[in-house]
Amino acid sequence: xxxxxxxxxxxxxxxxQQSKGRSPSTLIGIGDxxxxxxxxxxxxxxATTDMxxxxxxxxxxxxxxxxxxxxxxxxxxxxxxxxxxVPRFCLTALGIPAGISVEQIKEFYKGFNTLCRKYxxxxxGGDTCRSERGLVISVTVLGEVEKKKMLTRAGAQPGDLVFxxxxxxxxxxxxxxxxxxxxxxxxxxxxxxxxxxxxxxxFRVRGSGAxxxxxxxELRTPNSALLLKHLRxxxxxxxxxxxxxxxxxTSMIDISxxxxxxxxxxxxxxxxxAEICVDQIPFSKDIRKAADHLKxxxxxxxxxxxxxxxxxxxxxxxxxxxxxxxxIVSTSIGSIIxxxxxxxxxxxxxxxxxxxxxxxxSGQGRGQ
Ligand code: ADP
Ligand code: MG
Numbered sequence: 001x002x003x004x005x006x007x008x009x010x011x012x013x014x015x016x017q018q019s020k021g022r023s024p025s026t027l028i029g030i031g032d033x034x035x036x037x038x039x040x041x042x043x044x045x046x047a048t049t050d051m052x053x054x055x056x057x058x059x060x061x062x063x064x065x066x067x068x069x070x071x072x073x074x075x076x077x078x079x080x081x082x083x084x085x086v087p088r089f090c091l092t093a094l095g096i097p098a099g100i101s102v103e104q105i106k107e108f109y110k111g112f113n114t115l116c117r118k119y120x121x122x123x124x125g126g127d128t129c130r131s132e133r134g135l136v137i138s139v140t141v142l143g144e145v146e147k148k149k150m151l152t153r154a155g156a157q158p159g160d161l162v163f164x165x166x167x168x169x170x171x172x173x174x175x176x177x178x179x180x181x182x183x184x185x186x187x188x189x190x191x192x193x194x195x196x197x198x199x200x201x202x203f204r205v206r207g208s209g210a211x212x213x214x215x216x217x218e219l220r221t222p223n224s225a226l227l228l229k230h231l232r233x234x235x236x237x238x239x240x241x242x243x244x245x246x247x248x249x250t251s252m253i254d255i256s257x258x259x260x261x262x263x264x265x266x267x268x269x270x271x272x273x274a275e276i277c278v279d280q281i282p283f284s285k286d287i288r289k290a291a292d293h294l295k296x297x298x299x300x301x302x303x304x305x306x307x308x309x310x311x312x313x314x315x316x317x318x319x320x321x322x323x324x325x326x327x328i329v330s331t332s333i334g335s336i337i338x339x340x341x342x343x344x345x346x347x348x349x350x351x352x353x354x355x356x357x358x359x360x361x362s363g364q365g366r367g368q
Contacts, residue, residue, distance in 0.1 A: 001102040008128050011105065015092075018109045019116075019123040025088065026122045035124035037089055043144040048079040054097075054134035062178040065104045067231035068137070069111030075256065076141040077119060077235035078309040082254035083152065084244020085145035087119055087237065092126040095136030111232075119237055149244045151252035151313065156270035160250050160314035160336040165239050165329060167284040168259055169298045172305020174230030176294060184227045225286045233309040240311055242328050248319035258306040260342070264355035266312065267342055276334035276353065278346040304356040 016030040028036040080087040287298045342353040
């Protein structure tokens with residue numbers, strides 16, 4: 001159905017129907033001039049907005065609308081995770097160009113709501129406009145965190161250990177494969193919840209005959225996990241909460257722009273330096289398996305690629321024993337040092353690590 005047949009208010013009604021089910025804290029949701037929300041008095045309010053622009057953040061030639069909705073929610077939820085918070089409410093503002101159908105917007109909200117439901121986040125409002133050039137998505141998430149448990153980019157101290165959740169570089173490697181023509185195919189492109197996503201079971205990657213570039217048509221390895229990591233990242237809400245509540249961490253950030261840039265933010269805000277050991281950086285078996293199909297080495301994707309949405313945090317040495325006993329899935333990759341330099345240690349050789357991740361105005365990579 002064309003957007004013009006349904007109209008702005010018809011579309012908002014559909015979005016409202018599709019996003020039912022809300023917590024008692026949503027006093028007024030979609031439908032009035034503003035949402036009315038009640039928050040726990042003992043907590044701090046967290047607020048974050050991220051935009052996703054067609055041509056800058058995503059490409060509709062390889063992104064399906066379900067994944068786009070999922071990712072729009074994920075990148076914002078990840079910012080709440082990075083503060084150690086609990087996401088509660090969200091708002092979505094869309095600029096929709098001619099040519100986008102009602103069904104596509106419905107798919108977008110299916111993906112978006114899947115992630116919101118998993119984390120009990122209510123969609124409480126937004127805005128809907130026509131766009132003259134490209135699809136524009138802006139999502140705002142409100143969350144909360146216990147006053148004494150909030151983690152920020154400031155607070156890392158020399159001697160702290162640097163940890164990351166998950167593995168690094170997968171999303172950027174996945175984007176490269178997608179750009180080259182690889183596609184994820186699920187059963188009827190139907191969707192899987194984060195819990196059942198597993199290791200991409202049921203998905204396979206094929207080379208795209210039409211747009212395939214030499215090496216991609218030979219891509220037969222089932223590394224759809226890399227593509228999915230780019231299309232449907234899972235925000236580390238549970239880990240973020242455990243890390244914050246443990247009281248063992250001194251700073252935290254999510255990796256949206258690449259390890260070099262995001263570690264750079266921690267160093268800048270905490271006024272410290274860091275040493276990262278290359279051989280401790282966690283890489284997935286998927287990125288290693290796909291190495292022959294990638295233009296560069298996994299380390300490059302980890303340092304400069306971005307969009308992994310893993311958490312990067314620092315643990316005080318006095319709390320290390322306690323932290324390890326909590327068994328939060330994570331890897332230590334180095335430590336914080338005095339000064340303001342980031343150093344990469346590779347086979348005993350030390351080189352200065354410069355922030356090389358995504359920057360919207362320097363034309364490098366892609367990220368938030
Ligand atoms: P107003 O003109 O007062 O801004 P709108 O007609 O834009 O009102 O919106 C009506 C209601 O629908 C509001 O509650 C608004 O938050 C909600 N809304 C509008 N667009 C969206 C959207 N894309 N997603 C969720 N809620 C939306
Ligand atoms: Mg409005």
